[in-house]
Amino acid sequence: MNIGIIGTGNIASYLLEQINKLQRAEGQVIAIFGRNQEMGQQLSERFEADFYTDLQGFLDLPLDIVVEAATVEAAGIYVKHVVEHQKDLVVSSIGVFKDIAFLEELKRLAEAKGTHIYLPSGAIGGLDVLQSAKAADALDHVQITTRKSPASLGVEAEEEKVIFEGSAFEAVEKFPKNINVALVLAIAGIGAEKTKVRIIVDPDIEQNTHTIEAEGVFGRMELQVQNNPMPSNPKTSLLAALSILSVLQNRGSALRIGN
């Protein structure tokens, strides 16, 4: 499997280390696309993958799958081109799908091109439960409470404080670098307008903690993940990068676990 990565940051570096150095997936990252020349060159030399600043050159390569690991804004510019070039796509910046019509359009394009789009569970879990409940309209209410440190949220705070309460749609508009998890939850469940989000800044916490509550005819779920942040970007939980590695490990497997 030939893998390409968009982005030269934290998730990109982690995947390069795990795949190209530690062989934790059946394949190789052969190319990186980005705009940061210095980081791009460094990663290219360290992990033996070519660095591109020109998207066309990158997409002309025989890539089987492209991992977007950039930003919501950059994903909006690039992901459609990836699918148009008949590559499978893994999206990290799931906030790009706050307008669900864009995801539907991309899905139709992938069907026409015979490719797949993967939305990893990222820094949370419980998407299997939501999808099972949704299968027969048995899901009514979904809420996520995210608790992060001031460093992780990029705000100053001396004491614990709720800094946002609203829909997943509004949350992604206000915190595009911090709450992609709310969007994947919304897509798996009841949509970005109905999914409720609370963001709490907590100076006494070091982990990125997400508590998910869901209710419906199926019953009730409450799940909490206490994620270690990544050293090079405390906004991002290690679990988010691991979930992408897991998607790459499972691609093409005859066995599928979960729905």
Ligand SMILES: NC(=O)C1=CN([C@@H]2O[C@H](COP(=O)(O)OP(=O)(O)OC[C@H]3O[C@@H](n4cnc5c(N)ncnc54)[C@H](OP(=O)(O)O)[C@@H]3O)[C@@H](O)[C@H]2O)C=CC1
């Ligand atoms: N789904 C989930 O659960 C989670 C998703 N995420 C999301 O995953 C994404 C990647 O995270 P992470 O690696 O930690 O982020 P980083 O900030 O460490 O890296 C982002 C990278 O994107 C690059 N970039 C930004 N804009 C562009 C552009 N227009 N063209 C090309 N490259 C660009 C940056 O380059 P430069 O150096 O030039 O700025 C940088 O290399 C983020 O959107 C993050 O919010 C994170 C955690 C959980």
Ligand SMILES: O=C([O-])CC(=O)C(=O)O
């Ligand atoms: O990594 C996390 O804990 C969550 C996050 O940043 C995001 O969803 O964008």
